[in-house]
Amino acid sequence: MSLNTVSILDGNAFVVSDRRGDIDASPVDAQGLFLDDTRFLSRWILTVNGLRPSVLSVDEQEYFQVQFFEAVTTGTIYVDSHLSVARKRAVGKGFHEEILLENHDKEAIDLDVKLDAGCDFADLFEVKDKLAKAGQLYTKTTNDRLTLGYKREDFVRETYISASQKADISEDGLHFHVHLPPRTSWTVSLDVQASARATGDVPMRSKANVDAWVAAAPRLVCSWEPLQQIYRRSLVDMAALRFRTGVTAGALPAAGLPWFMAVFGRDSLITSFQAMPFAPELASSTLRTLALFQGRVEDPFRDEEPGKILHELRLGEMTAFEQRPQSPYYGAADSTMLFLIVLEEYVRWTGDRALAKELEREARAAVAWIDRYGDRDHDGFVEYKRGNDQTGLDNQCWKDSWNSIAFADGTIAPLPRATCELQGYVYDAKLRTARLAREVWNDPAWAKELEAQAVELKKRFNQEFWIPERNFFALALDGQKRKVDSLTSNIGHLLWSGIADDDKAASCVKHLMSDALFSGWGIRTMASSENSYNPIGYHVGTVWPHDNSFIAWGLRQAGYRAEAARISRAMLEAANLFGGRLPEAFGGYPRSETHYPVEYPTACSPQAWATGAPLLLIRSLLGLESDGAHLIVDPAIPEPLGRIELLDIPGCWGRMDAFGRARAAD
Amino acid sequence: MENQSGESLATATEGPAEGEAPGLAGLVGRMRLMVGDTALGVLAVDNGRAKLDPDGPPVDVTAVVRSRDLLIGLLRGQVNPVLMALRAQGRLHGDRELGVKILYGLRAGSPFAQTQFDGKDR
Numbered sequence: 001m002s003l004n005t006v007s008i009l010d011g012n013a014f015v016v017s018d019r020r021g022d023i024d025a026s027p028v029d030a031q032g033l034f035l036d037d038t039r040f041l042s043r044w045i046l047t048v049n050g051l052r053p054s055v056l057s058v059d060e061q062e063y064f065q066v067q068f069f070e071a072v073t074t075g076t077i078y079v080d081s082h083l084s085v086a087r088k089r090a091v092g093k094g095f096h097e098e099i100l101l102e103n104h105d106k107e108a109i110d111l112d113v114k115l116d117a118g119c120d121f122a123d124l125f126e127v128k129d130k131l132a133k134a135g136q137l138y139t140k141t142t143n144d145r146l147t148l149g150y151k152r153e154d155f156v157r158e159t160y161i162s163a164s165q166k167a168d169i170s171e172d173g174l175h176f177h178v179h180l181p182p183r184t185s186w187t188v189s190l191d192v193q194a195s196a197r198a199t200g201d202v203p204m205r206s207k208a209n210v211d212a213w214v215a216a217a218p219r220l221v222c223s224w225e226p227l228q229q230i231y232r233r234s235l236v237d238m239a240a241l242r243f244r245t246g247v248t249a250g251a252l253p254a255a256g257l258p259w260f261m262a263v264f265g266r267d268s269l270i271t272s273f274q275a276m277p278f279a280p281e282l283a284s285s286t287l288r289t290l291a292l293f294q295g296r297v298e299d300p301f302r303d304e305e306p307g308k309i310l311h312e313l314r315l316g317e318m319t320a321f322e323q324r325p326q327s328p329y330y331g332a333a334d335s336t337m338l339f340l341i342v343l344e345e346y347v348r349w350t351g352d353r354a355l356a357k358e359l360e361r362e363a364r365a366a367v368a369w370i371d372r373y374g375d376r377d378h379d380g381f382v383e384y385k386r387g388n389d390q391t392g393l394d395n396q397c398w399k400d401s402w403n404s405i406a407f408a409d410g411t412i413a414p415l416p417r418a419t420c421e422l423q424g425y426v427y428d429a430k431l432r433t434a435r436l437a438r439e440v441w442n443d444p445a446w447a448k449e450l451e452a453q454a455v456e457l458k459k460r461f462n463q464e465f466w467i468p469e470r471n472f473f474a475l476a477l478d479g480q481k482r483k484v485d486s487l488t489s490n491i492g493h494l495l496w497s498g499i500a501d502d503d504k505a506a507s508c509v510k511h512l513m514s515d516a517l518f519s520g521w522g523i524r525t526m527a528s529s530e531n532s533y534n535p536i537g538y539h540v541g542t543v544w545p546h547d548n549s550f551i552a553w554g555l556r557q558a559g560y561r562a563e564a565a566r567i568s569r570a571m572l573e574a575a576n577l578f579g580g581r582l583p584e585a586f587g588g589y590p591r592s593e594t595h596y597p598v599e600y601p602t603a604c605s606p607q608a609w610a611t612g613a614p615l616l617l618i619r620s621l622l623g624l625e626s627d628g629a630h631l632i633v634d635p636a637i638p639e640p641l642g643r644i645e646l647l648d649i650p651g652c653w654g655r656m657d658a659f660g661r662a663r664a665a666d
Numbered sequence: 667m668e669n670q671s672g673e674s675l676a677t678a679t680e681g682p683a684e685g686e687a688p689g690l691a692g693l694v695g696r697m698r699l700m701v702g703d704t705a706l707g708v709l710a711v712d713n714g715r716a717k718l719d720p721d722g723p724p725v726d727v728t729a730v731v732r733s734r735d736l737l738i739g740l741l742r743g744q745v746n747p748v749l750m751a752l753r754a755q756g757r758l759h760g761d762r763e764l765g766v767k768i769l770y771g772l773r774a775g776s777p778f779a780q781t782q783f784d785g786k787d788r
Binding site: 153154155156246247248249288292293294296297306313315316319320322327328361 | 689691692732746748749752753754755762763766767770771773774
């Protein structure tokens with residue numbers, strides 16, 4: 001997000017304005033009121049006697065509420081600062097705004113207060129890609145309401161604007177004539193309401209709701225003060241990103257502001273995993289929702305296949321008219337495995353076997369998808385190639401930008417692509433599903449079969465992905481089964497899944513901690529030694545906090561305590577320098593060259609799995625694990641993080657505390 | 667021209683009004699079928715089987731859609747429920763989670779895929 005914009009959000013409703021509070025959308029400035037992937041207001045400009053007030057300060061009180069303090073400071077009628085303006089705005093199903101004008105002068109004044117309003121009803125994809133509209137815009141006015149509308153066949157969206165004070169309402173907006181005696185003030189409340197939502201989402205906005213959410217999470221006490229702030233920021237941002245579909249109970253994390261306030265399979269699952277020791281209910285809602293939309297048929301336009309877990313669900317016009325496939329779109333090769341992984345993690349952490357029983361069919365369908373559709377050519381590895389050549393995703397792994405899967409010389413790998421972390425996820429998913437089959441579904445024969453498949457996969461993976469001359473695993477096998485030989489962060493995910501043989505894992509750890517991959521702030525997505533490396537390339541050199549949180553977690557699980565601690569510390573120090581909120585990604589420049597991590601220009605913030613990264617890092621530092629009955633604590637905390645206490649950790653044990661402090665060995 | 671008949675779908679069929687629906691395995695419930703204000707029967711789901719009833723005991727969820735043809739498309743598993751909702755062509759009341767499960771489940775194989783409704787082929 002631009003530093004010159006202010007955003008407030010609630011679920012998938014959000015308002016992006018300039019620092020005055022005005023909305024003036026343009027091709028280069030994606031401002032507006034957005035809801036259900038549609039812009040419901042693109043113009044909202046306050047003038048007082050034809051002047052736009054100057055901003056004095058912006059008070060971002062809560063994630064859903066902001067206050068702008070301004071003054072009318074120029075012109076020939078008024079002396080500087082005799083007229084102040086305060087605009088208080090809260091987002092919900094639209095937004096509510098209170099405008100307060102205060103006359104600080106000894107003289108009375110007459111004011112023309114005007115709010116210009118307009119809307120282009122752009123689909124979020126149209127905003128992003130600057131596309132033209134296909135339907136008709138219209139406006140309607142009555143004595144007390146302005147309606148801005150858009151119609152394309154049976155797709156109708158409307159915005160209703162009304163005020164608490166009498167106004168002249170025209171197609172362009174609202175006009176108030178105000179007489180202000182000396183030392184008096186005038187207030188108007190404005191309601192901007194978006195028309196009924198397709199999903200029936202329930203806004204969750206309230207300070208009490210946020211406070212309750214934070215209070216329900218474990219309490220953190222630590223000697224390194226910034227961690228307290230980072231932790232609270234993560235919890236509050238996670239609260240902001242909660243999203244209700246209106247179909248399933250509970251809330252799941254949306255992916256990120258501004259472009260990804262929607263259900264995403266991969267993002268919601270990864271975030272749910274990160275938040276497991278803190279808010280396991282997110283996993284439950286995520287699993288239920290994704291199960292509901294699990295693929296049923298073969299549909300190349302949506303890349304849908306039976307058993308596949310969705311990638312993205314959108315609610316805008318282009319989706320409604322099938323100009324885009326997100327209804328839902330299934331172009332993710334990893335979300336199905338992640339679904340199984342999170343299901344087992346959730347059950348082991350919470351003891352909620354009922355959910356595993358409820359989702360047994362979906363889990364079996366997911367495993368069937370891996371074997372039948374995920375492994376497209378039946379070579380034993382999962383690979384991807386889109387069915388939708390027009391608007392589908394080329395890369396269906398988490399590094400989904402076009403140039404992320406490249407050879408060391410920079411050549412883009414031909415499709416289909418079998419990236420290494422996908423194989424790790426399959427391995428992990430099958431072992432975890434085997435555990436559920438044995439312990440919950442009473443199917444030991446299937447458990448044995450899954451375990452045997454996992455063992456075979458591990459054996460073949462270590463043979464066929466290993467690059468002996470470079471001593472790390474290939475990023476992928478390409479369409480011709482060649483090893484894509486770039487050194488990337490993907491190898492870190494192999495530690496998390498456990499698919500790497502011990503000796504090969506050790507070699508990968510050396511690479512991960514080398515100067516080529518570890519910038520000092522975190523592990524880069526691609527090593528600086530590779531030809532495609534670009535420190536501000538989206539997936540070819542930037543540092544992604546969520547990636548690092550899983551690498552740190554994998555290092556802990558593989559026994560590399562000091563390395564995990566080093567990455568955790570670096571990432572938390574970066575978070576501190578970002579004001580407690582890690583962005584989606586930041587520059588891969590070496591720490592030796594920058595005192596601050598370099599911002600990535602279009603990073604989402606807050607973004608769900610970046611918000612979840614500090615949570616998984618804390619889990620990693622304390623070595624928190626569940627054996628299905630007890631909380632296991634095995635801290636590995638570096639100086640200067642000192643002492644960390646996490647109190648009232650929820651799980652199948654009820655609530656438990658964990659303590660850890662730095663030791664010389666760590 | 668869309669058929670706007672108010673005749674129950676259960677009685678307007680030639681061919682099966684019940685049968686196996688693999689995508690409905692594990693689901694039990696009843697969905698009232700309506701076009702606007704007109705009730706056109708109940709879809710009774712019982713663990714992998716689906717049956718069209720003229721009416722009967724209380725329902726768990728009600729599907730209200732714009733047209734009879736759209737309703738028939740849903741029963742045949744030919745309509746994407748998400749698109750239907752986005753274009754305001756239909757909505758669910760009551761247990762919406764069950765409703766979505768049923769409508770999605772029918773897409774995986776509907777016993778009504780070959781059923782003639784109102785004397786018309788699919």
